Amino acid sequence: MSFSKIKFDKKIVLSFWIILIALIIAAPTLLPVFRLNLLGRYLSLSIVALGVDLIWGYTGLLSLGQGIFFALGGYCAAMYLQITSSSEFPNNIPEFFALYGVEKLPFFWEPFRSPIFTFFAIWIIPALVAGLIGFLVFRNRIKGVYFSILTQASLLVFFNFFNGQQKLINGTNGLKTDVTQLFGQMVGSESMQRIFFWITAILVIAAWFFAKWVVKGRFGNILIGIRDDEPRVRFTGYNPVIFKTIIFSIAGGLAGISGALYTVQSGIVSPQFMTVPFSIEMVIWVAVGGRGTLLGAILGAVFINYAKSLVSEALPASWMFIQGGLFILVVTALPEGVLGWIQGDGPRNLLQRFGLKRKIETYPSLEVNNNEGNNG
Amino acid sequence: MRGIMDNTDLLNLIDITVSFEGFLALNKLNLNLKKGELRAVIGPNGAGKTTFLDVITGKVKPTKGEVIFKGKSLVGRKEHKIARLGVGRKFQSPRIFENLTVKENLEISVTTPKSPLNLINKSIKDEQINEIERLMKIVNLAQKVDSKAGSLSHGQKQWLEIAMLVGQKPDLMLVDEPVAGLTDEETDLTADLLKSLSGENTVVVIDHDMEFIRRLDSNVSVLNQGTVLCEGTMETIQKDQKVIDVYLGRPED
Numbered sequence: 001m002s003f004s005k006i007k008f009d010k011k012i013v014l015s016f017w018i019i020l021i022a023l024i025i026a027a028p029t030l031l032p033v034f035r036l037n038l039l040g041r042y043l044s045l046s047i048v049a050l051g052v053d054l055i056w057g058y059t060g061l062l063s064l065g066q067g068i069f070f071a072l073g074g075y076c077a078a079m080y081l082q083i084t085s086s087s088e089f090p091n092n093i094p095e096f097f098a099l100y101g102v103e104k105l106p107f108f109w110e111p112f113r114s115p116i117f118t119f120f121a122i123w124i125i126p127a128l129v130a131g132l133i134g135f136l137v138f139r140n141r142i143k144g145v146y147f148s149i150l151t152q153a154s155l156l157v158f159f160n161f162f163n164g165q166q167k168l169i170n171g172t173n174g175l176k177t178d179v180t181q182l183f184g185q186m187v188g189s190e191s192m193q194r195i196f197f198w199i200t201a202i203l204v205i206a207a208w209f210f211a212k213w214v215v216k217g218r219f220g221n222i223l224i225g226i227r228d229d230e231p232r233v234r235f236t237g238y239n240p241v242i243f244k245t246i247i248f249s250i251a252g253g254l255a256g257i258s259g260a261l262y263t264v265q266s267g268i269v270s271p272q273f274m275t276v277p278f279s280i281e282m283v284i285w286v287a288v289g290g291r292g293t294l295l296g297a298i299l300g301a302v303f304i305n306y307a308k309s310l311v312s313e314a315l316p317a318s319w320m321f322i323q324g325g326l327f328i329l330v331v332t333a334l335p336e337g338v339l340g341w342i343q344g345d346g347p348r349n350l351l352q353r354f355g356l357k358r359k360i361e362t363y364p365s366l367e368v369n370n371n372e373g374n375n376g
Numbered sequence: 377m378r379g380i381m382d383n384t385d386l387l388n389l390i391d392i393t394v395s396f397e398g399f400l401a402l403n404k405l406n407l408n409l410k411k412g413e414l415r416a417v418i419g420p421n422g423a424g425k426t427t428f429l430d431v432i433t434g435k436v437k438p439t440k441g442e443v444i445f446k447g448k449s450l451v452g453r454k455e456h457k458i459a460r461l462g463v464g465r466k467f468q469s470p471r472i473f474e475n476l477t478v479k480e481n482l483e484i485s486v487t488t489p490k491s492p493l494n495l496i497n498k499s500i501k502d503e504q505i506n507e508i509e510r511l512m513k514i515v516n517l518a519q520k521v522d523s524k525a526g527s528l529s530h531g532q533k534q535w536l537e538i539a540m541l542v543g544q545k546p547d548l549m550l551v552d553e554p555v556a557g558l559t560d561e562e563t564d565l566t567a568d569l570l571k572s573l574s575g576e577n578t579v580v581v582i583d584h585d586m587e588f589i590r591r592l593d594s595n596v597s598v599l600n601q602g603t604v605l606c607e608g609t610m611e612t613i614q615k616d617q618k619v620i621d622v623y624l625g626r627p628e629d
Contacts, residue, residue: 218487219495221480225473232471235433236544237459237490246492 009343016295024201028194037265038309039302040197044261046301047207049285050294051251051258056283057292058215059247060227061143065151066255067279068158069126073256074269075162076125078175079109080118081187081264085180096170106168122260123253130252131245138244143230152276159274174270177263188267200261204298207254211294214250223247224292284323288330290337299339385444386411386548386578387432392441394427394602401427402438403602409548414574416589417582419599420622425582426468428599429550433465434458446547460490464546468553470533474526478517478536481525482508485543511539514569531562538566542573549579555588567591598622 027036048070055061082094083105089095093105111117137150163172178188185192214220225233226240233240263269272278282301289300304323311319334341341347387409394402402424409415419425430436432443434455443450450458459465473481486504487495512518515535520528525536534554541549551570555563567588573579574594583589589596589610596613598605600622606613613619 214496217495218480218483218500219492221473221476221484222492222495224475225484228473228475229471231435231455232467232473233484234455235459235465236485236540237456238484239454239456239490242492 012342024198028197033190033193036197037193038306040193040200041262041265042302042305043200043204044258044265045282045285045305046204046298047258047261048255048282049289049297049301050207050211051254052282052286053291053294053297054211054214054247055251057286057297058220058223058227059244061244061248062148062283063151063248063251064148064276064279064283065155066251066282067155067274069130069252069255070259070262071158071162071269071271071273072126072129073122073259074263074273075169075175076112076118076121076256077260077263078177078269079112079169080115081177081180081182082175083109083112084182094175096173100167102167123256126256126259127249127253130255131249134248135241135245138241138248152279155274155276155279159271162271162274172271174268174272176268178267187264193265196261196265200265203257203261207257208294208298214247215294281323284327286337288326288337290339290341290343293337293339293343296337296339300337384410386413386446388444389431390442390444392431392438392443394424394431394436395439400602402431405441405599405603407597407604409578409580411578412575414571414579414592414594415581416592416594416596417580417599418584418589418596419605423599424602425599426552427602429465429552429582432458432550433463456490459544459546462547463550464541464544464548465550466537466541466552466554468556470530470537472525472533472536472540474524476525477522478512478525478528479508479521481536481540482511482543485540507543511543514542515539530557531559534558534566538569547578549573549577551579551581553583554581555583555585563588564591
């Protein structure tokens with residue numbers, strides 16, 4: 001049984017690769033600019049979903065605050081783009097500052113003049129913030145629902161802070177990137193968007209391999225151990241605090257990359273990235289796609305968002321109901337998510353129900369038979 | 377009670393008191409273990425047997441008293457630090473990682489150093505692979521290497537956890553009810569296994585099963601109301617009037 005299961009998994013992986021590579025190559029020619037841009041955005045969201053899968057699917061940390069790190073990455077990218085495109089504006093600083101009478105660039109903007117600094121800041125700053133928040137929370141052994149509440153509360157703190165700081169980062173209006181310049185081209189232009197699509201597609205694959213590498217082997221097994229029985233991990237001599245901080249930090253870094261890619265493709269970063277529903281949606285993508293499968297996180301993020309845009313175009317205002325229904329369906333009928341169901345016993349059980357496959361002997365019935373044998 | 381610590385002692389519990397909001401789970405408990413000793417600990421429900429293990433492993437901080445292990449105080453140290461010092465624990469109901477395979481469970485236990493960097497960077501050492509193979513043979517799980525631990529029978533889970541405990545190479549093994557739910561045959565095998573481990577390791581076994589304790593053929597400490605009531609061989613404690621009153625009842629024969 002396990003042999004055919006392995007082959008089945010391999011088939012899925014192989015067909016996935018063929019479809020994916022074909023899609024990436026063909027997408028810019030096949031899809032209209034608008035659709036290509038949407039696909040690029042949703043692919044960038046799948047990177048934050050990978051992080052959610054690492055911390056939630058593997059380590060059991062349900063974070064409802066990934067929007068923080070996502071937005072931080074987005075702000076880093078947007079600050080660089082704005083500052084390098086501000087030579088025509090008063091005082092050579094981004095245009096919005098003039099609205100609030102700010103004449104001198106706030107100090108924390110300065111390093112973002114450097115593309116190299118920005119390149120690292122996009123993932124290191126969110127990773128450091130996540131590491132710090134994580135360490136403080138994990139060290140105090142806050143877990144389960146309290147952890148979720150705390151991450152959501154942190155999200156609201158960040159949201160309110162960013163919302164209120166007009167003079168620092170344009171507050172609730174956010175930072176626009178589509179009319180900024182990068183390497184002499186407008187970021188919102190068709191050719192740039194095509195390049196961003198390629199970059200995103202490559203980074204999604206890179207992030208996926210990175211996540212696979214992280215969970216492979218003993219490190220990943222400790223994460224699963226922490227999810228299933230943290231005290232046991234501790235009594236075996238491992239310090240769960242360090243492992244949880246590392247993985248939370250990795251998820252934060254992935255969220256930052258995701259946010260930066262999403263920002264340049266949607267044309268703006270704003271505190272809306274740090275709203276509560278958006279961070280919860282990230283969890284839903286992973287739940288629907290399949291927790292602890294990595295691939296499920298990517299597929300969940302892309303397909304749910306694509307469905308969202310298609311449904312919203314056809315039947316505006318009905319998406320929330322569909323999304324809610326989808327989540328309820330997954331929680332009640334497919335707790336492992338779609339991919340988890342496919343990889344597990346799902347298809348066989350379905351075939352059994354239609355009488356197409358013989359039922360296998362299950363453990364309890366075997367045990368009952370054994371006991372009878374022993375007693376008799 | 378010996379006032380002065382003997383240098384062959386591996387563990388000394390000195391006047392340990394644990395108070396849970398006024399309730400004394402342990403009350404001035406004193407206990408000394410020699411290196412290589414096998415010790416059984418028995419006592420009625422609520423005598424403080426599990427709290428006693430919690431104090432040694434750092435899960436519960438004693439209100440008063442001192443725990444000296446290999447000459448170092450354990451009080452206030454974190455659980456994983458105590459584990460790294462050489463204290464291993466097997467829990468009452470088998471606590472293994474059900475979603476990992478038998479082999480992966482054992483890998484977690486034999487891996488050293490237990491730092492994230494070592495785990496993510498390096499592959500497992502050859503000697504550790506050999507150790508895993510040796511352990512799987514000892515506990516008869518060699519056929520189940522790649523099975524999910526959750527699919528094992530109850531007895532096999534108990535044995536896997538014992539193997540994980542041994543794989544940690546602790547100087548002190550604390551074994552909480554290792555034969556709960558095992559068949560008679562498995563119980564005998566477990567007793568023999570634990571006996572064979574003592575000598576090189578120091579083993580503390582907590583159990584209710586008197587036949588099993590008798591088979592261990594070791595010194596027995598009887599706990600009652602958070603303190604050591606009596607210590608000695610099985611024969612001595614069975615004749616002790618205090619023990620008979622609180623725990624054993626009148627012998628049937």
